[in-house]
Amino acid sequence: MAVVQKKKFPVGQIINYALLTLLAFVCLYPFLNVISYSLSGYNAVLSGRVTH
Amino acid sequence: MSVSTSTNKTKSNFNRTLIKAWNYRWIYLMLLPVMAFYIVYGYVPMYGVTIAFKDYNVFKGVMGSPWCGVDVFKKILTNKNFWLAIKNTLVLNFLTLLSSFPLTIIVSLMLNEIVSAGFKKVTQSVLYLPHFISWVVVAGIATNLFSQQGGTINNMLNAFGISSLPFLSDNKWWIFTYVVCNVWKEIGWGTIIYLAALTGVDESLYEAAHLDGATKLQRLFYITLPSIKSVIVTMLILQISKMMTIGLDAPLLLGNKKVIGVSEVISTYTYRLGIESAKYSDSTAIGLFQSVINIIILIAADKFAKAIGEDGII
Numbered sequence: 001m002a003v004v005q006k007k008k009f010p011v012g013q014i015i016n017y018a019l020l021t022l023l024a025f026v027c028l029y030p031f032l033n034v035i036s037y038s039l040s041g042y043n044a045v046l047s048g049r050v051t052h
Numbered sequence: 053m054s055v056s057t058s059t060n061k062t063k064s065n066f067n068r069t070l071i072k073a074w075n076y077r078w079i080y081l082m083l084l085p086v087m088a089f090y091i092v093y094g095y096v097p098m099y100g101v102t103i104a105f106k107d108y109n110v111f112k113g114v115m116g117s118p119w120c121g122v123d124v125f126k127k128i129l130t131n132k133n134f135w136l137a138i139k140n141t142l143v144l145n146f147l148t149l150l151s152s153f154p155l156t157i158i159v160s161l162m163l164n165e166i167v168s169a170g171f172k173k174v175t176q177s178v179l180y181l182p183h184f185i186s187w188v189v190v191a192g193i194a195t196n197l198f199s200q201q202g203g204t205i206n207n208m209l210n211a212f213g214i215s216s217l218p219f220l221s222d223n224k225w226w227i228f229t230y231v232v233c234n235v236w237k238e239i240g241w242g243t244i245i246y247l248a249a250l251t252g253v254d255e256s257l258y259e260a261a262h263l264d265g266a267t268k269l270q271r272l273f274y275i276t277l278p279s280i281k282s283v284i285v286t287m288l289i290l291q292i293s294k295m296m297t298i299g300l301d302a303p304l305l306l307g308n309k310k311v312i313g314v315s316e317v318i319s320t321y322t323y324r325l326g327i328e329s330a331k332y333s334d335s336t337a338i339g340l341f342q343s344v345i346n347i348i349i350l351i352a353a354d355k356f357a358k359a360i361g362e363d364g365i366i
Binding site for chain 1: 159167179
């Protein structure tokens with residue numbers, strides 16, 4: 001009888017991946033913000049309509 | 053007789069050294085640019101330190117200006133702005149160290165646990181990215197994000213019903229913003245040394261621990277951290293030794309008149325004295341004072357590390 005071994009993906013790994021993804025996003029977000037400001041119109045920036 | 057024997061011995065030692073140097077001539081040749089760099093940019097400018105002990109006059113030059121002993125030091129040490137700059141430097145450096153040092157190690161350990169090579173590479177690259185951005189750009193980004201009027205973070209807070217926070221105009225919040233910007237900029241770059249140290253940990257130790265039934269956390273606390281302990285201590289000593297040194301650009305660009313009470317650090321104070329007020333003797337004396345304190349802190353940190361059984365760096 002063949003033994004089917006389930007592939008383990010522990011909760012710790014999931015949390016680790018999630019936290020690193022979040023950290024990477026935090027590092028990237030300000031760049032995204034700058035690009036948004038650069039591509040937005042003058043009035044949109046001044047009126048605070050550029051949020052990300 | 054004995055004199056001539058000792059002279060011959062010295063000569064033969066010298067000849068042997070010359071032969072050895074000739075054999076490694078290409079290695080020594082590669083050393084030359086580095087030596088030239090340190091001589092030109094490290095040792096020759098030390099001559100300028102004499103300005104701290106002179107009543108320096110630009111027109112008379114360094115040699116022509118009259119000596120004034122330690123008068124300049126007496127003057128700066130009795131200036132309350134100088135002590136405020138020292139206090140601010142220590143507070144900002146201490147808080148940055150307190151937050152960035154453990155975070156860097158934690159992120160390194162997290163990256164080390166990643167199995168997927170692709171995800172690890174992408175994450176590392178993204179984390180390194182802010183290090184390559186100049187402080188001028190970072191200050192611009194920080195202003196966009198943290199501004200009280202229309203700043204992205206405050207817009208988000210407002211959306212959740214929280215009133216705007218004075219990130220850049222209140223002393224306490226400014227310190228918080230400064231530390232956050234520093235951590236954001238350098239956290240990824242700081243992981244490089246720890247990741248290099250982690251790759252050197254013997255895999256057989258993990259295998260043995262796994263067979264013995266050790267959990268991931270136990271492997272972390274009993275194998276990983278002890279294996280990189282010496283690197284952690286070395287990095288801590290190096291960072292503590294820079295406690296009195298702070299970059300000019302970050303506090304100068306992030307700071308403003310409202311928060312001058314916390315953003316005026318040694319580098320900005322020296323800049324204002326030396327460049328804006330042309331008090332060259334004062335700024336040189338502060339620079340010298342700063343270097344001496346840094347050396348004292350370095351030696352103290354090294355001695356402390358040795359006292360608790362670690363390898364020092366001196």
